[in-house]
Amino acid sequence: xxxxNGDWPADMLTEIVLKLPVKSIIRFKCVSKTWxxxxxxxxxxxxxxxxxxxxxxxxxxxxxxxxEDKVVMHLFVYQTLVSYHDLHQQLPNHFTDMxxxxxxxxxxxxxxxxxxxxxxxxxxxxxxxxxxxxxxxNIPPKVExxxxxxxxxxxxxSDDYKVxxxxxxxxxxxxxxxxxxxxxxxxxxxxRVLEEDDVRFFKDLHICPNYSNACVNGVYYxxxxxxxxxxxxxxKVLAFHLGTEVFQLIQSPLSGHGKLLPLQDDRISxxxxxxxxxxxxxxxxxxxxxxGHWTKLLKIDPLLKVERMFGFWKNSKVFxxxxxxQLLLYDLDSxxxxxxxxxxxxxxxxxxYTYEESLVAIGRE
Amino acid sequence: MSxxxxxxxxxxxxxxxxxxxxxDEAIAMEFGTVRTFFEDNPDATEExxxxxxxSSKCLSTIIEYCKSHLAFRARDSSSSVEDEAKAYDVExxxxxxxxxxxxxxxxxxxxxxxxxxxxxxxxxxDRIKNKSVEYVRRFFGIENDYSPEEEAEVRAxxxxxxxxxxxxxx
Numbered sequence: 066x067x068x069x070n071g072d073w074p075a076d077m078l079t080e081i082v083l084k085l086p087v088k089s090i091i092r093f094k095c096v097s098k099t100w101x102x103x104x105x106x107x108x109x110x111x112x113x114x115x116x117x118x119x120x121x122x123x124x125x126x127x128x129x130x131x132x133e134d135k136v137v138m139h140l141f142v143y144q145t146l147v148s149y150h151d152l153h154q155q156l157p158n159h160f161t162d163m164x165x166x167x168x169x170x171x172x173x174x175x176x177x178x179x180x181x182x183x184x185x186x187x188x189x190x191x192x193x194x195x196x197x198x199x200x201x202x203n204i205p206p207k208v209e210x211x212x213x214x215x216x217x218x219x220x221x222x223s224d225d226y227k228v229x230x231x232x233x234x235x236x237x238x239x240x241x242x243x244x245x246x247x248x249x250x251x252x253x254x255x256x257r258v259l260e261e262d263d264v265r266f267f268k269d270l271h272i273c274p275n276y277s278n279a280c281v282n283g284v285y286y287x288x289x290x291x292x293x294x295x296x297x298x299x300x301k302v303l304a305f306h307l308g309t310e311v312f313q314l315i316q317s318p319l320s321g322h323g324k325l326l327p328l329q330d331d332r333i334s335x336x337x338x339x340x341x342x343x344x345x346x347x348x349x350x351x352x353x354x355x356x357g358h359w360t361k362l363l364k365i366d367p368l369l370k371v372e373r374m375f376g377f378w379k380n381s382k383v384f385x386x387x388x389x390x391q392l393l394l395y396d397l398d399s400x401x402x403x404x405x406x407x408x409x410x411x412x413x414x415x416x417x418y419t420y421e422e423s424l425v426a427i428g429r430e
Numbered sequence: 431m432s433x434x435x436x437x438x439x440x441x442x443x444x445x446x447x448x449x450x451x452x453x454d455e456a457i458a459m460e461f462g463t464v465r466t467f468f469e470d471n472p473d474a475t476e477e478x479x480x481x482x483x484x485s486s487k488c489l490s491t492i493i494e495y496c497k498s499h500l501a502f503r504a505r506d507s508s509s510s511v512e513d514e515a516k517a518y519d520v521e522x523x524x525x526x527x528x529x530x531x532x533x534x535x536x537x538x539x540x541x542x543x544x545x546x547x548x549x550x551x552x553x554x555x556d557r558i559k560n561k562s563v564e565y566v567r568r569f570f571g572i573e574n575d576y577s578p579e580e581e582a583e584v585r586a587x588x589x590x591x592x593x594x595x596x597x598x599x600x
Contacts, residue, residue, distance in 0.1 A: 084555035092591040095563045
């Protein structure tokens with residue numbers, strides 16, 4: 066793309082502006098029409114995102130016990146864990162729900178509002194947001210909404226962001242439960258409700274809530290469970306392929322509930338590290354390989370008893386939650402803990418994600 | 431000009447004003463274009479290599495950059511050495527005014543030196559990121575092709591991005 070410039074070659078200028086933070090790029094749309102066009106180009110946004118991921122942030126969502134238990138969505142520079150700022154302050158004004166369970170992917174947030182039942186897509190870096198249209202097609206007239214399950218990610222083939230919205234409801238007239246599955250595509254700004262036939266095979270399975278799910282390489286994963294006659298729970302993994310918009314059930318390598326986490330190399334892992342009262346956990350981490358089989362990646366010291374784990378930090382360390390709700394780093398080699406300076410109001414409160422600044426445009430034209 | 435010895439083979443690099451610089455082979459091999467040239471012409475080590483688009487000033491700075499980074503790499507890859515290398519880069523860039531920075535980038539690009547080029551590009555990005563729109567136009571010699579109304583409209587859509595901008599004093 067040709068850029069008018071003094072005697073700076075165009076490709077050199079592009080290399081430089083790709084290294085700018087999002088706020089600067091937004092301001093520099095005013096430099097010239099050519100610069101503005103370059104910045105609006107989706108391929109520029111995509112290249113910028115790749116660079117942005119190398120300077121990404123840790124996002125911790127919790128009630129900050131160092132600050133009157135206020136809800137924060139705090140960013141820390143990933144490489145150094147130095148505090149950056151709190152995104153909660155910047156939530157769009159229409160947001161009424163105070164502590165939201167959200168999805169975040171490529172710097173975009175998918176925020177469900179339990180009070181208004183509307184979903185908002187939000188890009189804090191560009192300060193744009195989009196409130197999604199309602200989707201009530203096929204929902205009977207008198208219902209009580211029981212549970213919402215959300216998924217959000219990028220279909221890499223069509224370069225389109227999609228939301229998966231699964232609602233369990235009780236039909237008060239017919240006195241029965243039902244489940245509604247809908248997919249939203251950002252490119253068309255429209256919902257598509259899935260047919261019964263497409264979802265029947267997992268309709269009796271309970272989908273575990275949002276704290277144990279992840280999007281990796283165009284596939285969204287949740288844990289699901291089924292109550293067996295024996296009274297035990299059988300766990301599996303439910304996958305949704307964002308490209309083909311098809312669900313798939315995968316065996317879990319764990320006998321109990323685990324935590325699904327993306328790894329740096331774009332693979333999905335499952336961690337048997339949640340502390341659940343009655344069952345023993347193995348502290349094993351399994352990875353799903355390309356053929357769709359799980360292989361064991363490693364086993365963390367079984368004597369290590371922490372509340373939960375949140376994934377690796379720089380290969381040899383793991384984020385863990387202490388019994389008192391502190392976020393700590395555990396060194397797999399030295400077996401030592403280090404404090405990160407984050408303390409939630411209680412154990413089970415905090416959640417950890419990664420976040421990168423993104424230029425992806427969300428507003429409606 | 432010294433004869434090539436078995437231990438410290440020297441190579442001569444010639445800047446655009448014909449000023450010649452003699453460097454160790456290891457340093458010369460940090461220059462992508464020089465390395466490629468020797469891969470294609472392994473016997474041509476006696477003649478000075480002409481670097482047509484590189485001034486003496488740039489060449490001498492780039493040679494110092496290579497010497498320092500080679501020394502850093504020879505020590506070890508600990509994070510304290512990494513920090514020292516980064517501090518060196520910061521000092522090097524601080525000493526460059528905008529025009530020199532541009533010359534260095536064009537030279538690093540011509541010489542096919544990716545790490546140096548990345549570092550310099552980042553330095554320019556850091557230098558302009560908090561600056562005003564007018565500063566950036568002057569910096570890159572860009573002509574404003576917006577009408578005043580068009581520009582005002584684009585600005586109004588993104589007013590928040592204009593907060594906290596450095597005043598134009600250079």
